[in-house]
Amino acid sequence: MCGIVAYVGPKEAYPVILKGLKRLEYRGYDSSGVALLDKELKIYKKKGKVAELEESLVGKDLHAHIGIGHTRWATHGEPNDRNAHPHLSASGKLAMIHNGIIENYAQLKQELLKKGYEFKSDTDTEVLLNFIDDIRENNQCSLEEAVRIALKRVVGAYVIIIVDQESPDTLIAARKGSPLVIGIGKDEHFLASDASPIIEYTKEVVYVNDYELAIIKPDELVLKNLGNEKLTPFVQKLDIELAAIEKGGYEHFMLKEIFEQPHTIYDCLRGRLDLSNGQVKMAGVQQNIEQLKNANRIIMVACGTSWHAGLVAEYIFEELCRIPVEVEYASEFRYRNPVIHPGDVIVAISQSGETADTLVAIEKAKEQGAFIFGVLNVVGSSIARASHSGAYTHAGPEIGVASTKAFTAQLAVLTMIALKLAKEKGTIDAARYNNLLHELHAIPEKVEVVLQQKDKIQAIAAKYSNANDFLYLGRGYNFPVALEGALKTKEISYIHAEGYPAAEMKHGPIALVDETLPVVFVATKDAYHEKIVSNIQEIKARKGKVLAVITEGDEIISQLSDDIMVVPEADEIVAPMLNVIPMQLLAYYIGVSKGLDVDKPRNLAKSVTVE
Structure with a gap:
């Protein structure tokens, strides 16, 4: 650390x-x-x-x-x-x-x-x-x-x-x-x-x-x-x-890295996403394709923001590849005597590649015969050397302690792996596969569109910067995005924040709702849209303040919300890479408005090398 x-x-x-x-x-x-x-x-x-x-x-x-x-x-x-x-x-x-x-x-x-x-x-x-x-x-x-x-x-x-x-x-x-x-x-x-x-x-x-x-x-x-x-x-x-390790005119590294995401996601896709031939080219996957596509199950081990990326990937892999996926906190995985069989694949996700909990977890899994695949940002890092194979995110150095561009790059890599495995396994039809390739290819440009709203999001942040608590809610692919939004708020603004599946709200957290509680919904158009509308109405009925990340043109949720942050339309599988951007900007601007050191939040370290 x-x-x-x-x-x-x-x-x-x-x-x-x-x-x-x-x-x-x-x-x-x-x-x-x-x-x-x-x-x-x-x-x-x-x-x-x-x-x-x-x-x-x-x-x-x-x-x-x-x-x-x-x-x-x-x-x-x-x-x-x-x-x-x-x-x-x-x-x-x-x-x-x-x-x-x-x-x-x-x-x-x-x-x-x-x-x-x-x-x-x-x-x-x-x-x-x-x-x-x-x-x-x-x-x-x-x-x-x-x-x-x-x-x-x-x-x-x-x-x-x-x-x-x-x-x-x-x-x-x-x-x-x-x-x-x-x-x-x-x-x-x-x-x-x-x-x-x-x-x-x-x-x-x-x-x-x-x-x-x-x-x-x-x-x-x-x-x-x-x-x-x-x-x-x-x-x-x-x-x-x-x-790459200098601010380049930005006030903070965190803001620079948020705004680098169109470029870093593009770098992640470049040379791998081949639209003309309808292929995903990833050497680390191709060289171990039989091991990966025939996996009995995939266990993703990670910490913090990388764990949230793993949660999104769980939805993606199970939907597209029909392989059972578990997502584990690395810090708990190595201590609970997990059942691991030969044929299991461990996907280790880490920005630094030095996260001590994750490193120890994969070493334990290797001893029990698991195949280790690293999704990492730092070339030559300890986890990279300990893995059997892997894929780099190519996000470049991430200096801000609170991870931003690493998260979207991890999602880009994990989505490409899932698409490649799904095609190899025959669990995705050609039309869906080609559509998702184009959806993924369009993400960098759509992120640019979201970033153009920075001034509006800064104004929303100023409005809620004195809140004592935040509640973040989402369903399906957007549930992990809600968790990531809550984590960013805690890390950067020191405001207590919780992330929940929106449907779980009625099983406890709704007791917190009153006119002082900002509730952030990740509410873009997907299979859960009608249900999330109902959840928003439940908050409004109790006088809670609703902030919503919505798809462009969504008048229904726009009219129900006190404040909105708009993203372009995208398939629900790739949408988390867009939907997290307003969460990052909101946390950043709240921290700045409170006069905090957003690049170096108190008590936190970038590379957690102790267990």
Whole structure:
């Protein structure tokens, strides 16, 4: 969840690290810090934003050609200066940053306390650092060997980077379960949680795998496993540009990413949706077509917004492919001893490809013989490497913590997979298949039309920004869209919001309805339209405020609603990609009207790499 940056080479390390930490702010954090080595270790850290750390360092000695930096999202110990990273070992010789959780830290801490160690923080990180230092001192071994011995005792997830006063040109790094990428420059190396701090310096990177140890000097990168065997680094080329992680004139990344969706959905479809030949071309699907089309069932595992994409896909796959589908919270799936048989297909959906709950869930499913198919945004991510096959969404970097363009890209990919499988299985007739190909192809242009209503939606947001609660309702394909709308409202505006199937309203939530409650209906024209009209009338009869997302030309719901947000007509299978856009804009503008930091909502992190 945290961000890490490190540098070794001829440049001044501090400016590189500081810029990198700012690039990683989107991941969510509550404190930050740097360790710089120039003859002696200098550690500076501060609760709050990176800007506060930067301000506190004015006038300090920041000269160094090697250093490490960190943004912390609190797990062990409250957010404050002393719990911020980097941590200094008791010997004063080592400084370390760490992402993840050391689950057996309490046991290790007791061992160290008995040896007379004292701790300056409440963190598991300081425990691990002193455990490594203790091994080195007692065994009279190298730092590299001490790290290797220590990590064989550690239970949990980690990326660690250590700088050693006794080796002023060397960084030691290791990972298990948290991401680490190493950028290769000319006699210099850059380390980070993801590629965003690296791309302005180099396009050549190495993704470190689980249970690997990296020894990094300015002109040398050595990879080893925990058995001390050398590995050959696999160098990859980054395919993202610096402009993709900058705001490009928009006030916030979230707004930029909402407005990128016509382009990102088009990129997702490009080269895959072949209208002239009536085909969907997806190599990851085609190469495993027998496995996928003959699946006994499909289990979609995901978290948050990706889980909502899976819920929409459940309707699509069962309708078109006639394959049983279950959608699971990854965080629950791995703990409830699920029944998995060979022939089951697990579809792992994740924007970052590093979501710890989802990663652990698919590893558990693989052990039981399931086939893993990833739907991911980040090339080379941990889930991508753990999957048997998959499809990238090509949405580009998503910096805003609240996911927007990743959701619509995931739906585009999942819809194409369902169409391809349905055609292979013969569960869809030719006319319906060709119509859906054209419907899907038209989505980017229709999203452009929805985005033209931003000013109207901003005015609606201002009208309801002081509400204490929201209720979001939808039926069928629009029920998961209602859930996503509620989630966006919670994330961005800190207003309590609930999403429900509209028919379930009478089984409890209707008790909340009064003249102060805004009720948002996702009420576009589909098979449930007449029923949703009845649900709206039930709200109006109790004086609730009705906001409705409606299909262009729908006079019936327009007359029943206090406010409307209009989308072009579309088949109900692809309509969620349109219907979610007003939900995203509504949440964004409510957050802005309340003066909140919509790109970095409180307590949230972009890439959730702890369970």
